[in-house]
Amino acid sequence: MTRVLTVGAAQMGPIQRSHTRRDVVERLVAHLREARRMGCDLVVFPELTLTTFFPRWWMAEQAEIDSFFEHEMPSNETAPLFNEARQLGLGFCLGYAELAKEGGEIRRFNTSILVDSDGSIVGKYRKIHLPGHSEHEPERPFQHLEKRYFEVGNLGFPVVRAFGANMGMCICNDRRWPETYRIMGLQNVEMVLLGYNTPIHNAPAPDHDEHSWFHNQLSMQAGAYQNGTWVVGVAKGGTEEGIPSLADSMIVAPSGKVVARAGGEGDELIVHRCDLDAGQSYKRSTFNFAVHRQPDQYRMIVERKGAADPS
Numbered sequence: 001m002t003r004v005l006t007v008g009a010a011q012m013g014p015i016q017r018s019h020t021r022r023d024v025v026e027r028l029v030a031h032l033r034e035a036r037r038m039g040c041d042l043v044v045f046p047e048l049t050l051t052t053f054f055p056r057w058w059m060a061e062q063a064e065i066d067s068f069f070e071h072e073m074p075s076n077e078t079a080p081l082f083n084e085a086r087q088l089g090l091g092f093c094l095g096y097a098e099l100a101k102e103g104g105e106i107r108r109f110n111t112s113i114l115v116d117s118d119g120s121i122v123g124k125y126r127k128i129h130l131p132g133h134s135e136h137e138p139e140r141p142f143q144h145l146e147k148r149y150f151e152v153g154n155l156g157f158p159v160v161r162a163f164g165a166n167m168g169m170c171i172c173n174d175r176r177w178p179e180t181y182r183i184m185g186l187q188n189v190e191m192v193l194l195g196y197n198t199p200i201h202n203a204p205a206p207d208h209d210e211h212s213w214f215h216n217q218l219s220m221q222a223g224a225y226q227n228g229t230w231v232v233g234v235a236k237g238g239t240e241e242g243i244p245s246l247a248d249s250m251i252v253a254p255s256g257k258v259v260a261r262a263g264g265e266g267d268e269l270i271v272h273r274c275d276l277d278a279g280q281s282y283k284r285s286t287f288n289f290a291v292h293r294q295p296d297q298y299r300m301i302v303e304r305k306g307a308a309d310p311s
């Protein structure tokens with residue numbers, strides 16, 4: 001019997017600083033209702049969905065920084081999203097800034113959660129590859145202070161069984177790193193859910209700007225194909241607080257082919273019926289890890305060269 005999961009990639013247009021969480025949740029709920037009409041089982045929202053992309057500003061006051069973080073999930077402001085999804089029988093994946101208390105300490109992460117159709121949180125991922133810088137760089141047209149405002153994620157790249165599939169998550173810059181997909185590939189991942197906020201202008205490397213769309217697509221297609229997995233890439237796009245961001249949300253099949261793609265830069269739902277077994281032929285042949293991977297060789301080559309251990 002074919003295992004099909006109908007997924008909606010819920011691209012968001014810009015979220016300005018003046019927009020409240022209530023404004024944003026209304027837009028998310030509209031996405032959920034359309035997703036229900038389109039027959040979705042699962043809706044994927046972008047990175048840091050609930051606010052503007054705040055790492056673009058240098059902020060000295062911790063209280064101001066913390067105003068962009070969620071202290072609980074769900075909260076009063078996000079409860080309507082959970083309630084609506086439960087009533088519609090939909091699961092969702094949501095990116096947000098997480099303020100956690102762990103071991104008596106306050107910790108801050110760039111996080112995604114996977115929520116089942118009964119409203120329970122069944123998966124959590126905290127972003128590992130934090131881009132940008134940690135000090136104020138006033139010469140930049142805008143900041144990218146993820147390294148200041150977040151800690152490196154401490155949950156690894158977990159793959160959880162949910163929606164009848166092996167599900168993984170990663171966030172934005174993670175998608176450019178082959179390790180991200182391979183670590184999940186080694187756990188037999190079948191679908192990777194991925195939200196992003198990508199400014200088109202890359203201050204340290206402006207020569208990359210013209211390739212923003214290509215690099216986005218290249219990373220996700222390679223990750224999908226090389227691990228025989230679906231990749232659902234969801235943007236917050238458009239011009240937010242004067243900064244143009246990449247939209248181009250897409251759903252990539254385990255073949256590496258793009259099967260659905262956003263046409264605009266605003267709120268837009270793209271939907272695909274994903275055959276969860278579509279990765280099997282890749283996992284059994286070209287990318288049969290048990291048969292073809294050579295981790296002992298990788299380690300030996302690196303040891304001979306004196307480089308870092310790749311395992």
Ligand code: CDT
Pocket residue numbers: 047131171172173174176196197198199200201202
């Ligand atoms: N949010 C995030 O991780 N953004 C980075 C920006 C890199 S600079 C263009 C990304 O990899 O898309």
